[in-house]
Amino acid sequence: MITQPTKLRPGTILLLVGLLVGGMNTATASPVAEAEAIFLDFLDADSAVGVIDSGVVAQYRGRDRAAWEAELRDRHVALMERLAAIDPATLPSEDAAAIAAMRVTLADHADPSAAVESAPEAPKCRDASRRDLDYAELRAALVGCYRELGNNLQFENGTVDRGTALQLLHDIEEPARRKALFDAFRPLWLALNGQNESDSPYRRMIRMAAADGAANGSELDAAGRAIGVPKAEIEQWLVQILDAWRQASGPGMVEPWDYRYSIGEANRLLAAQIPRDALVPVNERFYRDLGADLIQLGVVYDLTERPDKSPLAYTDFLARGRYVNGEWRPSVARVVGRYPLGGLFSLNELVHENGHAVHISAIRNRPAFTDWPDSLFTEAFADVPSWSVYEPAWQWRYLGTEVNEPTSLRALHGNVVLDVAWSLFEIRMLRDPVGDPNAVWTEITSHYLHIVPHPDVPWWAMRVQLASRPGYMLNYGLGAVLTAEIREKTSESLGPFDAGNAAWYAWVSEHLLAYGSERDTRSLMQALLGRPLSPDAVLTQIQRIKGSKGIKGDATL
Ligand SMILES: [Zn+2]
Numbered sequence: 001m002i003t004q005p006t007k008l009r010p011g012t013i014l015l016l017v018g019l020l021v022g023g024m025n026t027a028t029a030s031p032v033a034e035a036e037a038i039f040l041d042f043l044d045a046d047s048a049v050g051v052i053d054s055g056v057v058a059q060y061r062g063r064d065r066a067a068w069e070a071e072l073r074d075r076h077v078a079l080m081e082r083l084a085a086i087d088p089a090t091l092p093s094e095d096a097a098a099i100a101a102m103r104v105t106l107a108d109h110a111d112p113s114a115a116v117e118s119a120p121e122a123p124k125c126r127d128a129s130r131r132d133l134d135y136a137e138l139r140a141a142l143v144g145c146y147r148e149l150g151n152n153l154q155f156e157n158g159t160v161d162r163g164t165a166l167q168l169l170h171d172i173e174e175p176a177r178r179k180a181l182f183d184a185f186r187p188l189w190l191a192l193n194g195q196n197e198s199d200s201p202y203r204r205m206i207r208m209a210a211a212d213g214a215a216n217g218s219e220l221d222a223a224g225r226a227i228g229v230p231k232a233e234i235e236q237w238l239v240q241i242l243d244a245w246r247q248a249s250g251p252g253m254v255e256p257w258d259y260r261y262s263i264g265e266a267n268r269l270l271a272a273q274i275p276r277d278a279l280v281p282v283n284e285r286f287y288r289d290l291g292a293d294l295i296q297l298g299v300v301y302d303l304t305e306r307p308d309k310s311p312l313a314y315t316d317f318l319a320r321g322r323y324v325n326g327e328w329r330p331s332v333a334r335v336v337g338r339y340p341l342g343g344l345f346s347l348n349e350l351v352h353e354n355g356h357a358v359h360i361s362a363i364r365n366r367p368a369f370t371d372w373p374d375s376l377f378t379e380a381f382a383d384v385p386s387w388s389v390y391e392p393a394w395q396w397r398y399l400g401t402e403v404n405e406p407t408s409l410r411a412l413h414g415n416v417v418l419d420v421a422w423s424l425f426e427i428r429m430l431r432d433p434v435g436d437p438n439a440v441w442t443e444i445t446s447h448y449l450h451i452v453p454h455p456d457v458p459w460w461a462m463r464v465q466l467a468s469r470p471g472y473m474l475n476y477g478l479g480a481v482l483t484a485e486i487r488e489k490t491s492e493s494l495g496p497f498d499a500g501n502a503a504w505y506a507w508v509s510e511h512l513l514a515y516g517s518e519r520d521t522r523s524l525m526q527a528l529l530g531r532p533l534s535p536d537a538v539l540t541q542i543q544r545i546k547g548s549k550g551i552k553g554d555a556t557l
Helices: 010-020 026-053 065-084 093-108 125-129 135-148 162-171 175-183 186-193 201-216 219-227 231-248 256-263 265-273 276-289 344-362 375-390 392-399 405-431 437-448 479-494 504-513 521-529 536-543
Strands: 153-155 158-160 300-302 314-319 322-324 327-329 332-336
Touching: 026 065, 026 093, 026 314, 065 093, 125 135, 125 186, 135 186, 135 201, 153 162, 153 175, 153 186, 158 162, 162 175, 162 256, 162 265, 162 344, 175 256, 186 201, 201 219, 201 405, 201 437, 219 231, 219 375, 219 405, 219 521, 231 405, 231 437, 231 479, 231 536, 256 405, 265 344, 265 392, 265 405, 276 344, 276 375, 276 392, 314 344, 332 344, 344 375, 344 405, 344 504, 375 392, 375 405, 375 479, 375 504, 375 521, 392 405, 405 437, 405 479, 405 536, 479 504, 479 521, 479 536, 504 521
Parallel strands: 300 332
Antiparallel strands: 153 158, 314 332, 322 327
16 A cells, blocks of 8 residues: 655745745745755655556556656756756855755666666666676666566475575575575576676676776765775774674584574574564564554555565655645655565564664655665664564563574674675675675685585675675675664663663654754764774674573584
């Protein structure tokens, strides 16, 4: 179901922007305010195209794709005209910042997004072998491989989607079945990386990514800029995190198809308590206990399976927040995912996506800033509530049972360090794009994760982001540093929140979320912590997998 956001009354917006940027004379305030009103309409049209392209509805608010696309183009032209007529140098600093923020948002919208990738004219997986594709087209073709092959992995006389397969690798008891499920990824890997020849589709794409990053700035640059920490230091943090895991997790080696099983005992112990139908209500209850009523916030869910559905879960704006008749209407979020099985892995992802949803709904700022902040902060924040599902206190309250702390935390951080491994992989590939991705991945995973080397198998190619936005994995891997810091500081300030805390949502809204795109990660984190970021909090969390009670199950890992 798609909600019907209230129709905009442009006069109200203009009046309000005038108030928000009060103190300026009308002659300078007006063009910026007009641009901001058009900006919101442009973004809402973009969201409408996005929801139609996702395949869940053919029409949105009574208009089809062509109508929304026409509106989108029209508003874009109008916005560009307004912006071109404004000289930021003549503006008060708040207005100049607003113009700059709008330009950042507009640049983001030129990037391929989940919406663009599932557009009807998007390249298909088979196009990945073509040599005439540009960088964006080749990425879109590779994302097509995830959609066409990754959504339909052949396993035991049936098909399973990639995300469900990753979950099942934690759960399946029989080693031979885990190996078979791992091997079900092979057609996807073949499409992405062929026989690992130097001009495989992925290897051509990563060279284009490095060239594009050198010319236009990369996702890695963006994450580093967001926190103001040099790339070399970030890389050192990632290595420290991986090394903490290497030391805490014990020396035994595991096969790549057994790694998730080796960390997943908590998933198996809790599987019976988390049936598929429990995911949405448990998630709702947790957020209600945190002071965020998802129903009241109007979050729209698209969780049912359909052909050609996005190969990865995501959350986006459905409608931007605005004042209507003098009353604030928060932004409305749309959550897209597929959870056919239930279980802790799916629950964690659903709570993460809803972390994005409550983030969107908490943004309350002038129109120019009604957008996501840096991807780094955005991904890190969504994990603040989602890490809670691995805490025994959370499990006790919402599932009526709990798994001991070392076993629970192993399940969480075993996946966190995989994201860190992918972050390091992308840093190294983008630094040396002619390098052999299989060799880079094997070196990282064998040393730090104790995974048996299989340099002939490109099993790194499990994440859509590697193809859709090279370098983006750093937002998860480095994001863990921020997540641990935010969780620690929030608990210090408010008391524990793993089993709910009614003050949580208002507090994080005020301190972190309300600004939208106005503030960068560095300023948010500096204000929160009163000191620069450090990896210490996440390193402390990883230590918890050692515990004092020992690890249940396979202690030799
Ligand atoms: Zn996310």
